[in-house]
Amino acid sequence: MEDGKSVSLASGSSRESGDAEARLMRLATYASTLTATLLIAAKLAAWIATGSVSLLSTLIDSALDLAASALNLMAVRQALQPADHEHRFGHGKAEALAGLGQAAFIVGSGGLLMVEASGRLVHPEPVTHGEWGIAVMVFSILATFALVAFQRRVVARTKSLAISADSLHYAGDVAINASVIISLLLAMGPGWTIADPIFAIAIGIWLMINAVQIARGALDTLMDRELPDSDRGRIRALVLAHPEVASMHDLRTRTSGRQGFIQLHLELPATLPLAEAHRIADEVEATILAEYPRFEIIIHQDPAGSSETHPLPD
Template sequence: MSEDIAVAAVASDADSPNGRLMRRATYAAVAVAGTLVVVKLVAYVMTGSVALLSSLIDSALDSAASIVNLIAVRQALQPADEEHRFGHGKAEPLAGLGQAAFITGSSVFLLFEAFNRLWDPQPVTQGWVGIGVMIFAIVATIGLVAYQKSVVARTNSVAVNADSLHYTGDVLINVSVIVSILLSTLAGFPYADPIFAIGIAAFLLWNAKGIFTDSLDLLMDRELEEEDRERILAIAREHPLVHDAHDLRTRSSGQQQFIQLHLELDRDLTLVKAHAIAEQVDRQIREAFPQADVLIHQDPVGIVEEHHDDLAYQDKVLEPGEVPKE
């Protein structure tokens, strides 16, 4: 793909249907999280439940993370410019690292609060208020998660997916808060409240680890999944005039994927013919990976270059001591 085409492809992201879906998903997350923060704060003041406090903290974190996501998605969808020729897609994993930091810090705070309550248990008051708030939170969160999942299925957005993981965990958290309030108020077991809070904090830390790992992989330009890499090579090798494909390199940046590879072609082909073959392979790869920017280099078959990273490939092409033909 030429540079002009690549820039045009990235530039279209902001106004594309996928771009609009991603922005709407971030707006919905901020609205839901903000609403839940307000109602849970009121419920915590009325009940004094530390488990409900943990849910309140989680919603506050979700609200902050969703605001960061909103900013990051808007930035990631900006078109490429002279200083960012590959676009701004890495704003998404940067937001993911910020979310992981938010979650880790709040989980540690929650653990301290829960262990204090284990040492000095406090009764939960007006438990039915807390239960009612949690039921409302569950219904709102399930609706948001369903919408986010549909957006992720269409866009494969890292930022929206990270937000969706938060809110999926929130459903479990809200259910556990209801159980802890029931055990504290009806069963007379005050330790249930801090015990459930500790479990929620551990769950949040586990989510933070996953978000951190996924974001770091994107920032460090980790290769695409092996299944995708094999599919790319298979597409390239299917062309009847391609002898082989090698030196495949892949990475992702937000919505954009970058694919580079070498094609082995007959050494007697004209430049025009070799270019036409490469364009055909390029088109077939982009049909399978619509968000990909593909760069293809043509090699005369039998030539071994110093940058080949596959020693087995070199052994296959030339016999020991054989000099490449000019």
């Protein structure tokens, strides 16, 4: 009875932790959507007043941020849905799809920005009311920094791919906004109007780099990329540490949103009773879960020394 109580308590604690993480993820999506909306309004007013193309670049970026954050909001809501009859492995890959959508948005905004900035290189235009633009950029930096700090706390707790991609994008925005301040100061002070489009082109390149990073992470999840070799080695060590395990093979791993999956073949003495083999498999599973609590573990038991053909080397 005591074992039953401890299992029940652990299950309840795990559910409570999962619910808290889901609330954090939803709150992070609401915070990013609200922040992007506020920044669009402020930057639109500043761009109309200054005519700065580098400020226009951040306005375009914030507009794309809003679209990406709205996409994230819907994707996270879908990803948090529990597994059902049609989706036995859950809905976690919705986060990766949102990441690809974000990458596409970012590529589009970077391309449009560089086209606009290239025209300004040929025909530079003066920047007016630059102090308004600087004030808006300072506000943008403070608001974005606060959002990124919160998002990183959420990612550290939940390991969410969608929130991580969103955070990476907004972290880039902090540097982008700072560069716009520099470009405005150069245009207002020494009169280097060419600095405005040059900084805008640099921002466009930065956006493209961000897009590649986000898309790479999303594709890894969608293509069921294995965990890093360090994790695979750790899992193998945990399994082989059990004194009654002869060996193991065919280890496969993948992730899907917050959920991960580990499957392996456990080699046990051929004469072992089924009940004993089941007990050992349960103990191995519990050992792995202690270090990889977000993972579902599937263990197949094989008699040691039996010959099997496996499609891939271990």
